[in-house]
Amino acid sequence: MIDAGRLIVERCVAEDGSITGEHGVGIEKREFMPLMYSADELQAMQDIKEVFDPAYLFNPHKILPTRMPTPEPLPEPGAPLTSTFAPVHAAEAAEAIRAWVAAGKSIRVAGASTKSRVLTPSNPQADALLLTANLKGISTLARDDLYVTVGAGTPLNDLQEELAQHQMFVPLVAPWAAATVGGTVASNFNAPLRIRYGAIRDNLLSTTVALPNGRVIRAGRPVVKNVAGYDLPRLFVGSHGTLGLLTDVTLKLAPLPRMRASLIAGIDNDHDHTASDRALRLGLELQRLRLVCSALLVCKGTYVGSEAPYALVYAVEGLPEDANEELAQVQRVLEVHGVEEIDRLEEMDGSGVWANIVRNSGSTDATTLFRIGVPPGELLNMHASIASTFLELSQVPKPFVFDIASGLLYFHVPTDSLAEIERVRAKALALGGYGCAPLHAGSTTFDPWGYQSEGMDLMLILKARWDGTGLFNPGAFVV
Amino acid sequence: MTTLDKDAMRRSLAGVLPANQIVTDPISLITYNRDAGLDPGMPDGVAIPTSTEDVVRLVQWASKAQVPLVARGAGTGLSGGAVAEHGGVIVQFSRMQHILAFDQRGGSLMVQPGITNQQIDSAVKAHGWYYPPDPSSGRAASLGGNIAENSGGPHCFKYGVTTNYVTGLQAVLATGKVVHVGGRALDYPEYDLVALLTGSEGTLAIITEASLRLIRNPPAVKTALASFNSVEAASQAVSRIIAAGLVPATMEMMDQRFMRVIEDYAHAGLPINAGAALIIEVDGYPASLDPQMAEIEVILRETNAIEQRFAKDEEERARIWLGRKSAAGAMARLAPAYYLVDGTVPRSKLAAVLSDVSAICDNHELRVVYVFHAGDGNLHPLILIEDPKTKNWCSV
């Protein structure tokens, strides 16, 4: 009978599926793991195990096969060819990495070449530049199975254009035209529509990675349910290229929504609250209505044609009946609270509003984009303690935007007054959140991340395990 | 480890937590010899922590004594995850079941790992919120087990699995250090250690608290049952529904053999003469349900559904689900045990793979029935075990 079980899971693996969708590997399927994963992939999982639990104290002998297959020995590294290289596939990337590392050269990873500041904090000191520019285009478009595999260097906009011809899209939005799919994934830059479709981590099914140790692994598989071994794909989301070069990514596809619409309301102060306070309170009140909501924003300084200092945006997408009903409910709540200036805009996309604000504020070297994340229920507290002393001051340029549903606030600070940000950061930390400048290169005087993860020791051990010499994308992230 | 060593180890364990939190007598330990899967393993002891501090004490002790620790929730896991295969101490979470915080404004919940899916469901639904992952074992299964297995359920096609809802964890590492990773905010600047711990089957750390993201409870649902000549035809209908851009909350498929087994047991009125049936559920605002079902009805007709039933009220809906939910009990009548093979394929490959699975089972002279989550390509052939004395079996 176990033979039959083995044949069945072999059949799943032959279709690029998984040996387990929801019941786990445990004891039962550990010997099947090599059917699905290469020696290098299993080794990467064993590395994870040993980073957390080197003495094998917790649930030993589970998940990994009793006898681990031995990874193939790597060929001798060649001589590094140039100081800038744009590989066309993962093996070529791995070869270049091995050569550079052997020669003691530090490597910087970049997406769309010259736009290196876009989602890839620059690290000018690196000796070599590894570009994803030649890792381009869709390799698999599985409409029936709702996934697409695309080269990491493909501009996200190009991908969306191509998918739109098939009435599909990937639920990712990058504010910058040059942003690549791989850069967006590696930087975990999430647009407001994540509340409707899931975050980037929830849309990434699989990715091929050239690790800093010169091995190539395929993390995950193109199926939505796969619990065979550790969840490696998510590890690379938000790792800012410090754990390897993503060469392709497989993302979930969504059908283009049948309808998109938004309400935009001008919010001024009333006798009890300032305009900003009132806008946030209303936003939080609307939280409970979210069913097909694709953005719930409070913005300062964007509502053209309105006198009100703040705008509240509630966007929906989906079936027209759901979308219309939800907007009607939102409208009623706003009216009950005395909001008079409410407009309905067809086809307005809330993530587009967000992208405009983020893009504008991140566009010059004189200002730095800052993001604060707190538990959404704490946004009011966060705002209360920085509104009059920081956010409303003239040196913080408008516009700025609260992504209410995600508990995020994006604003933009003059780079020469970054020192003042520490006060704001401290408040966010006290509320269980953080404040960071994800596009800032960092310097001896300013730490763009400003967050000490309690998992930092684990992160450092993992980084050292795959990048023993610390040459891979140094300075790009906290490790 | 010799018997003598084990006795010494048990005595030493007794000093770690109060006596009513330690189990070492051999009769009581038998309960922990299995989970709901195939493989046995007798623990040397069981510890029942009531706090994170208790877990820290246990880990510090185990690390010094070099005794493996196996976390355990309800023991409903199907792959042997909660079994102490080579001995050691089971850390059982039945006394850490509290809700620690419920942020109704922000839509998040902080809980201890021993809480069950059902307890979470009733706590949040009462306030209009919804925690979607819904393994069929949810009456008993613990959230710690859900997180460790990254559990899914019938509603995963639309709403995703456990990892999509866990935003933060408190965990005790092998060093005894307590760490918080992630939290109640989103996108912390750190590696996604929450994702690594989720689905790690208790092999990386022991989870002692979790922060969950909630969504709004859909105001209305509508359920239909459609029957087809074959699994292939039903799969075709599933593909067409998805291609139309509809996202039903559930699409569960049952084959004829499964329905016949269930019908004998549950008398749920299943279409036992059909080759396969689909349970399709849509949710949303009341106004959108009829149009959604009307579209589905057209697709079902075009894909040659033999019969379509639309539940008009809660009672009819419950009746449609009764068949699907009676699986475990019905299977027990058919064979003393079964072996459930859980694999996934890209959905469009489902029909082809299932027909090969039937051929594999025929070749091995095994009886097999199918019931599975068709929307996400998760096949679940249930292979009947006629004689549980054969080496591997799983009791129902």
Ligand SMILES: Cc1cc2nc3c(=O)[nH]c(=O)nc-3n(C[C@H](O)[C@H](O)[C@H](O)COP(=O)(O)OP(=O)(O)OC[C@H]3O[C@@H](n4cnc5c(N)ncnc54)[C@H](O)[C@@H]3O)c2cc1C
């Ligand atoms: C009838 C039946 C139906 C089922 N249906 C489904 C289904 O629809 N979908 C699905 O996904 N699964 C299903 N399962 C499988 C199982 O119920 C789930 O995996 C469930 O989440 C396990 O929870 P548990 O509390 O029973 O975990 P256990 O079986 O006790 O443990 C499972 C794993 O979790 C680890 N663990 C438990 N608690 C912790 C903790 N605090 N910290 C770290 N690790 C921990 C254990 O070490 C073990 O590896 C079903 C099982 C049965 C018997």
